[in-house]
Amino acid sequence: MNKIENYRHLLRDLEEGLLKELTEKGRILEAKAGQVLLQTGQNIRNTMIVLDGLVKLYRENEEGSEFFMYHLNAGEGCALSLICDRTIKASAVTAKADTDAVLLVVPVEVTENWMRQYRTWYHFVVGTYRKRYEELLETIDHIAFQNMDERLEFYLRRHSKALGTKVLDLTNTQIAQELNSSREVVSRLMKKLSEQGKVRLLKQGIELLKI
Amino acid sequence: MNKIENYRHLLRDLEEGLLKELTEKGRILEAKAGQVLLQTGQNIRNTMIVLDGLVKLYRENEEGSEFFMYHLNAGEGCALSLICDRTIKASAVTAKADTDAVLLVVPVEVTENWMRQYRTWYHFVVGTYRKRYEELLETIDHIAFQNMDERLEFYLRRHSKALGTKVLDLTNTQIAQELNSSREVVSRLMKKLSEQGKVRLLKQGIELLKI
DNA sequence: TGTCGCCTGTGATTTATGTCACGGGCTGCT
DNA sequence: AGCAGCCCGTGACATAAATCACAGGCGACA
Numbered sequence: 001m002n003k004i005e006n007y008r009h010l011l012r013d014l015e016e017g018l019l020k021e022l023t024e025k026g027r028i029l030e031a032k033a034g035q036v037l038l039q040t041g042q043n044i045r046n047t048m049i050v051l052d053g054l055v056k057l058y059r060e061n062e063e064g065s066e067f068f069m070y071h072l073n074a075g076e077g078c079a080l081s082l083i084c085d086r087t088i089k090a091s092a093v094t095a096k097a098d099t100d101a102v103l104l105v106v107p108v109e110v111t112e113n114w115m116r117q118y119r120t121w122y123h124f125v126v127g128t129y130r131k132r133y134e135e136l137l138e139t140i141d142h143i144a145f146q147n148m149d150e151r152l153e154f155y156l157r158r159h160s161k162a163l164g165t166k167v168l169d170l171t172n173t174q175i176a177q178e179l180n181s182s183r184e185v186v187s188r189l190m191k192k193l194s195e196q197g198k199v200r201l202l203k204q205g206i207e208l209l210k211i
Numbered sequence: 212m213n214k215i216e217n218y219r220h221l222l223r224d225l226e227e228g229l230l231k232e233l234t235e236k237g238r239i240l241e242a243k244a245g246q247v248l249l250q251t252g253q254n255i256r257n258t259m260i261v262l263d264g265l266v267k268l269y270r271e272n273e274e275g276s277e278f279f280m281y282h283l284n285a286g287e288g289c290a291l292s293l294i295c296d297r298t299i300k301a302s303a304v305t306a307k308a309d310t311d312a313v314l315l316v317v318p319v320e321v322t323e324n325w326m327r328q329y330r331t332w333y334h335f336v337v338g339t340y341r342k343r344y345e346e347l348l349e350t351i352d353h354i355a356f357q358n359m360d361e362r363l364e365f366y367l368r369r370h371s372k373a374l375g376t377k378v379l380d381l382t383n384t385q386i387a388q389e390l391n392s393s394r395e396v397v398s399r400l401m402k403k404l405s406e407q408g409k410v411r412l413l414k415q416g417i418e419l420l421k422i
Numbered sequence: 423t424g425t426c427g428c429c430t431g432t433g434a435t436t437t438a439t440g441t442c443a444c445g446g447g448c449t450g451c452t
Numbered sequence: 453a454g455c456a457g458c459c460c461g462t463g464a465c466a467t468a469a470a471t472c473a474c475a476g477g478c479g480a481c482a
Contacts, residue, residue: 069351173429182471383460429478434471440469441467450456
């Protein structure tokens, strides 16, 4: 089990030869929820593609706060790890498995060549970069232009969409960290959202209603 | 004048055939300082490379505030306009000539093919995307983790570096808009910086000292 | 049962920032 | 000269958010 073949539907856009190489040269990595996959400052030696589960990307500051950037869902690749040239650069972000996850890992020496060799790989990489760039833009919008209440709503919507569920198993503490805010603030805002009927606060987790 | 040949030193990394195509299929665009080159919502039909002058990229919100993202210097390309696939997407940013500028403009139908055809073009595009992605990350750091005073210093440093001068001809009003703050706040902080000896406030402009 | 470690809620206070309301300077135009 | 349209600085105030201090709930475990 956990062979690449099991995940073909995710890679259906890739041409045959590439799939073959992926199978030969790629390695499957199983990660437990919470496991750190890529750490700030660490060198990037491998291209990573998520095959199953959910990965979260963070930007870290000097004190170690982890600011949430975006999710990687099954079928998506880590933009930073897709393009590395010769000049293998240190990672500027932290990637962490949010659920148990399965990753496809390929050395950058290999994927570098695919870029010219396989048209579909090129499309995959370009599409990934574009998408992540736009996701960063959206993140910037929110921190630059919006107040915490709107940012909180956006955060909840994003998580609901990525996880495909209306019930989020998150603590206020955790949300506060990822928004670079404080628990008390999130607690108060969450109460407001609940009074507005936008969420229901469960003993364990948050149910999104009209949000 | 203003032939592509004059800017060869900027494009020195590109292979011969590509330079030839650039010369044949590219078009020179001269822009006046302040001219808008790419507007939010506008379709991207051309790849743009800055040959001379300085271009500023902004993210706009609904009310029309323009949040400064980063500069494009001579020799640099607009990341968004480099990758467009078939699915020509609307621009999510505004680009504006900060000084008088000269741009090299090539239809995306043409550059799309270069990606596979010319190795040096591929490197150029990938390098551009990487750099812009990292520049966005840096921007996020600052708005997510820092106070206005540090953000202001960063803004000034960035501008000094991009313009290659220690004297910036900017008004407080303009700075406030680009940081999405207010004139009064910038005014007070600028006074503080001047008291700390980090800048000198000229009648016309700001001189950076130990910053 | 007690206590530890997690979580939550909430008032009081402080701080950073945005907003309002001034006054005043400089330039260019008529 | 007089006015319009920029720009700047500054005090007073309003607001969002962070911080402090506390109390209490709940599950794990000895």
